[in-house]
Amino acid sequence: MTEPTYGELIDRAGMTMAHAMSKAIDTNGDVQVMALAHRLEPLRRAICRHAELALDPGHSPNNCRDVSTDALAAALRPSWLPGREENGGSNEPDSAWAQAGRYLGAAGDLLATHFGPHGRHLTDDAARLVDAEGRRELLRDAARFADTMAEYAIHVAGRVADEPHGEGVHSVVAAWFEHGGDIRSTAYAVLNDTDAAREPDLLGALGPAPLLRREPVADLEDAFPAYNRLRRLSHAQAVGDIRADANALRGFAVLGYTITGYANVVHAAAAAQATALGLDKGGCEHHRGDADRLKQANATWGQLHAALACVRDAGGGPVGWRDDVLGIQDQLGRLIRQDHRLRPPAELMPDLVTARSLINVIDRFTPGLPGIATGQRDCARRLYRRGQLHVPTCQLESADIPRPYTTIPGPRFDEMLAAYSAASDVTRDALEELARPDVRRDVRSTDARLAIAQPRTRPHALAAETSAVAR
């Protein structure tokens, strides 16, 4: 898959915006007008970010600010929505307006990959961005989008002003008149700058910075073979080639709990990092949703283990699995700080790059878990049919059985089977959301690159991701 260039993303943003503008405008009711306002808002924010990027693309401490750039960014900053709705209104992520905003945000993200966290130039191309011509090109792009959007908004506002609408709607479109006028005049100043006539194309062919090589986050060369051995063992037990026992059932439940637990921790850390860095709302929610789904999966494995906690059998099954499970637990534990309970998730990882790297590592363990759950459920059924699953008689309500252990009662076994099904189903559902191979490649690649960009440009960081997800 070829990586997009800055010019391609800008073109896509422009085409998507043109497509949005070509649609019929529905202003028949207050709801329709407010929905349109909400659709335009993400694009306004994206254009504003682009103008701010032109202000100081390299986050330079000695940045020489440009008056026209300042003016355009300032004109774009005020929200077009009433204050109380600014953060609560729907962004309608599927609308063409929002999509245009994402393309524009992704274009800014792409440029940001060429700088380090403190403005250090990571590539030779970074010099083109901080160069006056490069910044002017950025500014002209922002001005073109701003002018078009403001023209559209003023057109809609003029139409709505003549229609019978509520007071709230009229106050919103009044703001469009005011802000739209400011935006158009500042954009006009930029676009009619005499230097702009030369229109050099410095940035169009610029791609994202190559991924920087970092030290591997952990040596997992023992963990993956151990995991593969466990998966083979689970399969062999499921088909009856190797004897299963209650201890191994618990061991596999612990394995599922451990892997989903660590996956939940690193996804939660990534979500916290994304929030702390002020990344796009959609991007933060994406990370947080992943963490929540994994937490649910983790809870089902914990409940499965609890259902198995009192179950005993005569033993005699393979015992080597314990070393493998402990080895995996140990190595995954080293991936993140052992004192993870002592620190909030945002501090758990030094940065989003590390969090994403850990996610990439731990995500390699998760796909096998639903299969393990169903395989172990088959093992449990076989053991139950053979009368090989026991519980202490003192734990039963009618504990007048003379023996210390007795076969597990049917209702308790049904609870166990339900716990297996829940672990399998919930984990599979979580993984389906997490996997999406068609988009995750882009997500990981973009995410890792963006996280190395300077904090000020990070608000763009997950635009490409959410764009990819939306596609």
Add this chain to the structure above:
Amino acid sequence: MIDISDLTGAAAALEPTAGPAIARAAVDVACTATGLLLGQSHDVPLLGCSAAVVSLDAAYAELRLLDDTDGERPPLIREVPDDAVAVITAVLGLISATADAVRRVIGDAQDGETALGCARAVVQLEMAARFLRDDLP
């Protein structure tokens, strides 16, 4: 539901003449209580507990090899209190007392096999304690 005092009581019962069967029952209690914690809802996964149950299971298996008698019956545990810190602390006390008891068995052991099995059990108990401490604030 088991009470915290049941866990501390189980630890006290290990003094001073406990043999492998009683130690095994104590490990059974510790393992079950820790395992049941995993089934509860917590803010963060109890990853230390998940590692500990494997070690406790291994310690139980080592001790079972030493004594084929039924030994002590484990108390009724189908639930543990919601206070994970209190349960883990109590389990840590129980594990510590169990390890001491098993060490005494090593001192009294008449054969190398028993001593070796007990030593392996102690190692697993120590590992379990280390893992459990990871989950304590």
